[in-house]
Amino acid sequence: MPLNQQSPIAVAELELDASGTAVGFRPAPGAGKPRPGDVYALVRVDGRPAATVLGRYEDGEDPARVLAALAAQRLLEGGALPTAAERLAAAEAPAPADTAPPRASVIVATRERPDSLARALDSLLAQDHPDHELIVVDNAPRTTATHDLVTRAYGRVRYVREDRPGLAAAHNAGVAAAGGEVLAFTDDDVIADPRWLTALATPFAADPGLGCVTGLILPARLSTPAQILLESHGGFAKGFAPRLYDPARPPADEPLFPFTAGSFGSGANMAFRASALRRAGGFDPATGTGTAARGGDDLYAFVAVLAAGHRLRYTPDALVWHHHRETWQDLENQAYGYGAGLTAYLTATMVRRPALLPALLARLPRGLAHARTMTAERGGGSDGGSHAGGVPGEHGTQHHPWPASLSRLERRGMLYGPVGYLKARLSQGASR
Structure with a gap:
């Protein structure tokens, strides 16, 4: 169809x-x-x-x-x-001993979306984690809508204002305010499963070398053609098999490791050991939505923590439902932003972590080939009415062709990413 x-x-x-x-x-x-x-x-x-x-x-x-x-x-x-x-x-078999999850801080950055934020907070207040706090970071607000919502309707939620625009700057403000051993991040357009935070935080108690945990992201709705197309080509899902990424034992099936950070998870469902993230310098404020870089803040943090020697774990037990953007224009913006965020984060890594430059350059030829493949026009899988080719969200089983126009936007974004990152750094330097 x-x-x-x-x-x-x-x-x-x-x-x-x-x-x-x-x-x-x-x-x-x-x-x-x-x-x-x-x-x-x-x-x-x-x-x-x-x-x-x-x-x-x-x-x-x-x-x-x-x-x-x-x-x-x-x-x-x-x-x-x-x-x-x-x-x-x-x-x-005897039942395993229960492991208590560490104390956690949940950080939600938002900007002028009180309705979706309220939906997210309702789900976050229903978490079964025994010891956690919720922090909302109001990023460069134009109105008092977010402040009024949080302070009047959500007394258990802490409100933090960050006037410097950008998702990474907002996340860093949340990190500065947080008191948890684990810092969990999600977006204002998700609904979190009641066990989300427990599943995301518990692995840190079992593995002292763990620096980051990511989780499963599924679509909350598939109501529009744009939402269906995005999910048919992978969406945000990373599958149902747990995986451990260890810099001491690079995965054989990922020759570009650790620079294919998009395979580790996404910013709507991630947590860091607070000490590891702070030692790594937090998020690069010149990356992320709301800056000229357009994205890449989560990818930069993943690689920064791995580069410091910490392990990263993906667990599908930590689930959030994400409300995908609904319109074709949203999808075009997303395609361009993905491309820009990818190369912006790589530029940030080279600028802020020059010790990784030789490894990055060694992987550059294969990385360029990988980028061409990932941004190519992709055909639709067989769909004889029974969806025999797979399901939306399962990588490699696309039901609808990925249009050439979106592929071009992804590649244009990749060309722009380094320029956007440098523009964001210059802008922030001028502000300071």
Whole structure:
């Protein structure tokens, strides 16, 4: 089906037990009740995110049964559902001792979006983490809307104002105000799963060498062609397999490590050990949305912490639902910003961490080839009405062609990124 004729796709959650039997089906947080038609569902097994499936059910059919059949086959093939022998062994094994998550500070940077911020704060106040604080950083505000919302309706939330524009500057203001051992960051356009913060913070207690943890980001809605196209080409999801990135043991399947920072996670779902992030110098204030660099603040921080010798872990148990931008213009801005943010962060790394320059230059030829591949016009996968090619958010299974116009915008952004970063640094120097 052509993208401009694509009907909205409902977003839901499907709960399975360890045998693959459906025990629950509900709309995703913030999504409307699914209706007959296409449904994109997060599959949980015993409560834990395990996969996503895309299916279709007709009027009179049970969507849980339809999707469970698709999910069971998918999970068995991927090894996410245990065999009968594995279930028996797990039942007989002693339960592991619970690990208490460290004290955490959640930092949300925002600018003039009180409605979406309220939705995010409602989910963050429902977290099951036993010891955490919430900090909202109001970045270069034009009105008092954010201040009024936080101070009048959310007494448990601390309000911080940062007049210097830019996401990285706002994050640094949050870091300065935070008292947690773990600093967790998310955006004002997400809904956090109730276990999000616990899942994001607990790995730090088990691994003293861990400097950063990132988590799973899924779409809250797939209502417009732009949202569906973005998610069909990977979205923000990094899959359902936990992964550890260790600078002492570079991953063999990532020859550009650590400079392919986009594969580690995204700024809407990340946490740092406070001491590691502060020793690394925090976020580069000349990067990020709201600056001439257009992005790259999260990527810079990932590499800075890895360069200091800390490990980075990706865990799909830490889940947030992200409200993707809705219009084609939003998607064009996003494509350009991704390209600009990528090369802006690499420029920031060279400027602020010259010791990494030889490693970066050694990877440059392969990196340029990788960039050409990632920004190429991408075709649509087979879609015979049953979505046999995969699901939105699963990398490499695109259902809709990625237009050449967006590829060109990504590449133009990459050419602009270094200029944007230097402009941002000069602007900040002039301000000081």
